[in-house]
Amino acid sequence: AQTVTQSQPEMSVQEAETVTLSCTYDTSESDYYLFWYKQPPSRQMILVIRQEAYKQQNATENRFSVNFQKAAKSFSLKISDSQLGDAAMYFCALIQGAQKLVFGQGTRLTINP
């Protein structure tokens, strides 16, 4: 069975600074996909970034980038130049083959002005 673990229930960062959210996972498959989703207060969850396990290059989307360490089963999210609008719950998620999308417990990110 696949599992996703986020060990940081809460994180905070100063506006314009950089923050890294941690995620580890477990899967027996070699081909899978990893995602970071953002859930702002009272708004719908949106996809932040996606990583294919077969790609060695780390995914990047503007200020968001990941550090994908396949052997260590680690998938951290780095947010550069943090903005007030980045405040949200962040969920790491994993899907493999025909299995369901499995989410971690989430990390609440606070941005301090």
Add this chain to the structure above:
Amino acid sequence: EAEVAQSPRYKITEKSQAVAFWCDPISGHATLYWYRQILGQGPELLVQFQDESVVDDSQLPKDRFSAERLKGVDSTLKIQPAELGDSAMYLCASSLSGLPYNEQFFGPGTRLTVL
């Protein structure tokens, strides 16, 4: 921009009553998901539809929960009777297909409180 619609946004009910949630996915999306998100936790899949067929309902408490997507478009999730432990956010999502690389688009959710 197309979005997943859900109604109602909030629902308060007493235990043993019946409740129903509605979801309208993004047009053209064949796959529809219902998730339950308990406060402070990540979403957990309840049921997945591919068009009008159920693909996965292994985590759906079938003694009290039911879901349908009769014409392969919008969907209804029902709870009867509701229990105190059903208080949670119910999220609907859709994707172009059930392939793993397809992004799932989420609706705003229905927050259920059972008294």
